[in-house]
Amino acid sequence: MQRRAVVVGVGESSYYKRGAAPETEFQLACIAIRNAVEDAGLALSEIDGFVSHMESRNDPMRLSRTLGVETLDFAAQPWGGGGNGVAAAIMLADAAVSGGLAKCVVAFRALAQGQFGRFGQARMANRLYGAANYSALYGLLSPAHICAMQTRRFMHDHDISQEALANIALACYANAQRNPRALRHGKPLSREEYHASRWIVEPFHLFDCCPENDGAAAIVITTPERAKDLRKKPVPILAAAQGLDAGDGFGAFNERNFPTAFYRNVGSRIWERSGVRPADVDVAQFYENFTGPVLIAMSEMGFAPPDGIEEFVSNGALEGSDARLPFYTSGGNLGEAYIHGFELINEAVRQVRGESTCQVDNVELSLAVAGPGFSPGSAVLFCRD
């Protein structure tokens, strides 16, 4: 909290197409964690905490045994199922380290969808139970469908065209061309190809939707004191937030603020806790499960009013290191790999270190905003030491 916890290590496994990883998911998790700990110059035995989001298979008990952890002092995950929790996981690590509960916390996420089946895939039998009936019975089944319903109304309310969605996708693909780790590296996307691609669910074309991938990513969070003699310059956590606005915690599109990406309260808290404003941010990663909700999240985080969001993302405003708001500089979920958004945390940290493949000059403030469209939202703001 406010520079009392710092990131000292960043790592990942190789990223793969869905089902293409030769490693198991647990192996991927251990590889990413080992790489992050090695990057920090720490020993695996010094890890004393684990956080993740929506992680059910690679649990801290198995990890601490496998990695040779000396003592496990902290293990937690945020509520809420989805990529909306990725920054909340960092918030938990920040709280644990700042509060003295643990000294060296690993935050990570691993996905091997070949080994364990597709994530975010609509699953249903011929019998529906509980509240699912109010949507699934009518054919509204997947995260894409939910986000499309929010996006359609947002576009209607604020006179937003398909080009605004295209701009999000094109920025991700353009930035991925600079990142050799990106699965879309060497496969650029043109505006014509975007518009010609098939509809998945209107208003989302194929290229509005993130792919499904296998891989793992991790960072290491410790105290400023422990960071002093480590290998890399520490990256302080300036602020982190997770939450909801009043009336937004209920489903089936009956949230009070529908259409919302669940970032009103998260935005307020991030700026309040950090003492800076959106205009001060040098580079931002916004989790794109689908392009549309990114527009909602950007406006709820305070970057532009909803009526001005299309203009805000137009004319190449997001592409490249000298963009008005350099955005998803690694290529993101769409262009780099879908590691359930954890790759955006790694990229946000690398921007402060000066290690990005799409490096922005003199980064003081680097923002990572987690998944939109599912609640509660979360975000984390890193700063220069």
Next chain:
Amino acid sequence: MSRYLGDAWALPYLDPQIRPFFTSGVIRIQLCRSCDAPQHPPDDVCHACQGTEFTHRDSAGLGTVHSFIVVHHPVHPALTERVPYAVALITLDDMPQIRLCGNIVDLAPEAVSIGQRLRATFEEIHDAETGEGLTIPQWETLTS
């Protein structure tokens, strides 16, 4: 009558909270006995006053398209022959804070738009497995 998504599509398991919506033949919304607040989907506790006893309020079944999607990629094998189809989000005239998902049975997906006026209609289904009769709320365009 044949169902919008096909007769092989899923059916609800009728727990006590679900039952009124899918068997009453009207748009039946959960209502708090203590404070008269309607809420959807139904929940165990009232979101307005934390009351725990409920009755229901029947809507006249008139509404407006608030948002919609057109599904092209079938995410379930049973829908492969059914795409493209539209799912609408409908606000009720007499309970404007309530939004319901539904299909508009008399419109092609490309003809759906925000602001269209709708009237409730019901798919009457005999659930062969349970022997129960269902009335699944659906929507059709309102011609005045």
